[in-house]
Amino acid sequence: MVQDLFNLSGKTALVTGSSGGLGAAIALALAEAGANVICHGNSRPAAETCRKIQQQDGRRATAIQADLSRPSGAQELFERARSFGPIDIMVNNAGTIKRAPAEQYTLKDWDLVLEVNLKSLFQLSQLAGRDWIENNKPGKILNIASLLAFQGGVTVPAYAASKGGVAQLTKALANEWAERGINVNAIAPGYVLTDNTAPLRRDPTRDRQILERIPAGRWGKPEDICGAAVFLCSAASDYVHGHVLVVDGGWMAR
DSSP: OHHHHTOOTTOEEEETTOSSHHHHHHHHHHHHTTOEEEEEESSSOSHHHHHHHHHHHOOOEEEEEOOTTSTTHHHHHHHHHHTTSOOOEEEEOOOOOOOOOGGGOOHHHHHHHHIIIIIHHHHHHHHHHHHHHHTTOOEEEEEEOOGGGTSOOSSOHHHHHHHHHHHHHHHHHHHHHGGGTEEEEEEEEOSBSSGGGHHHHHSHHHHHHHHHHOTTOSOBOGGGGHHHHHHHHSGGGTTOOSOEEEESTTGGGO
8 A cells, every 4th residue: 555655657757857867867766666757858868768767667758858948948848748648747857057156147147047947947837737727637746956945055146046946936836736636845955966066076175075064974866866756756745735855865954
């Protein structure tokens, strides 16, 4: 019975930014739990993630390329994904980061980060939510936030602002849609081995400082996020609404 709560058989998930890193790990985990997966990529195609899903799990998978930095990117992605079949799970993982001191941060970079990390996330959530409401269907939205939803970070003002927005938007949508059977939740990953954190790991001082604060004593791996993702996309979390689940090796506890 408990195992059935985590079974995603017959469900279809759209996972943005799933060509690698956290998104690919989440897409593979959802497929292993039984879901068919629509994998999205931008600069990197998500075909390799689809191949792994089909090879390892025998699930249906398709890859879609779309640029979420364009105002029409989210709409185009959703329409193409919807042609694959009804979407039951929307995972908003795609994101970008630009680093510079705040006094030197360009408005071009600010707009780019907010467009990808927050505006497109709202658009995709809105499109999925509208579809479910119109068809009287339940649904699951999982947003990927960050520890910078709680902290300010250094030299990443747009990223911190966008991830703070993701956390608050998660709660706002949950307030409106919970009674419709739509769960909106988020995961705030800690310091994970991805392309976004590579500059931090290349800096010996920052790498040491980060490791010293993580009680688990190591950087996270993308796979460390998978259990939480399956939980928040499955029936096991049906009474969880508007929650931001921190998966950080204990960083926030210290």
